[in-house]
Amino acid sequence: MAHQAFVYTELQLSVPFDQAPWREVNRALLKQPGLRNKTWLAGLGNHSLGGLYTFDSLADATAFVTGYFPAEAARFGTAQTTRVFDATVVEEASRQMDSPHFGHRLEQRPGAFVYTEVQISVPFAEAPWRDLNPMLKRQPGILTKTWLSGYRTNSVGGFYAFTDLDSATAFAHHQFPKEAATFDAAFYTRVFDAAQVAEASRELHSPFFVS
Template identity: 60%
Template sequence: MSNAAFVYTELQISAPFDQVPWQSVNAAIRELPGFRNKTWLSGIETNSAGGFYEFDSIENAQSFVTDYFPTEARDVGVAQTTRIFDANAARDASIDMQSPHFGVKPRQKPGAFVYTEIQITVLPFNDAPWPVLNPVLKAQPGLLAKTWLSGLHTGTVGGFYSFDTIENAKKFAVDYFPGEAASLKAAFTTRIFDAGPTETASREMASPVYG
């Protein structure tokens, strides 16, 4: 995974996932340079549409967020969010959290995903206290896996989590995570996604979270 990158995207739309033209989008994305896999995201209550992607290089990830994805958002006529993360920076921390993006076989199919990002800068990533945080995270109800995220250029710290149920994902995002951010005196972002409606679309894009 040398020089690999993760990308998080979200479109400011509200549409049930069965109304998203994911088949045509998948076909287009599979042709992009350096694309490896994508997990589709469907926002809880908001019905926003997005994705968590893996690319073979930071350069190809940058091309995706600057060239391809703005065009996709423009075609729909909506605002967008994109983030690039250095996949290698948090490799050890992610493997310790059973991340399927680093070859760990999922224990079970996820019921929900959570995306987080905290407005702090930690460079290099290994200066972050992940050896202390990981045991606490592993004790969170229903947590199946976490891929740690280190923001490209920014050094922001975040995560892409798989949970067994939407209920446990909500407890984590609403009850637990704000306290973690408060301990760092930092602003933060959380998003919760329903893994059920997007399973078929994600499997077609080689998403590792489903095994």
């Protein structure tokens, strides 16, 4: 069965990743129903902790964000952000962008990740991804993008891998705001240091860190 959902999480805290209890957390995550993989996220400049997860089903993803993850955030004593995305509607668009979530094997380990979300409600079939993908492929340092379509909200976003932090930061600061402006909408961006999370992500079968 193909995976049907993505989940994005972020905790409102500041913990250098090498001090985070990721080994303990990984053991608990490996027991979560329907979890296929997780890519850990370490916030650039603020040391937030988060992740992008793949689940077998939207039901499994929803159970995770309403059960396990709020309890984990409470254990850390912090507020949280979670988002659930429908993976079934973004496959074609993501494959065009060489997404490892849909089978593409990266030849280069990423140096940075970027998460984006635009505050709109557009069924993904009506989103202009065919126009945007060629432009995205020309962005300096980009390796891949997994498109994201909000479950029950139809927000439009993405999870990108870049070769380095400079390229990721330039995209988040300069290029993506121009994209969001075409929708006449507010937006959300985050940049993460991928180099710090390779070991922890590999333990959870992240498609970005295949041995």
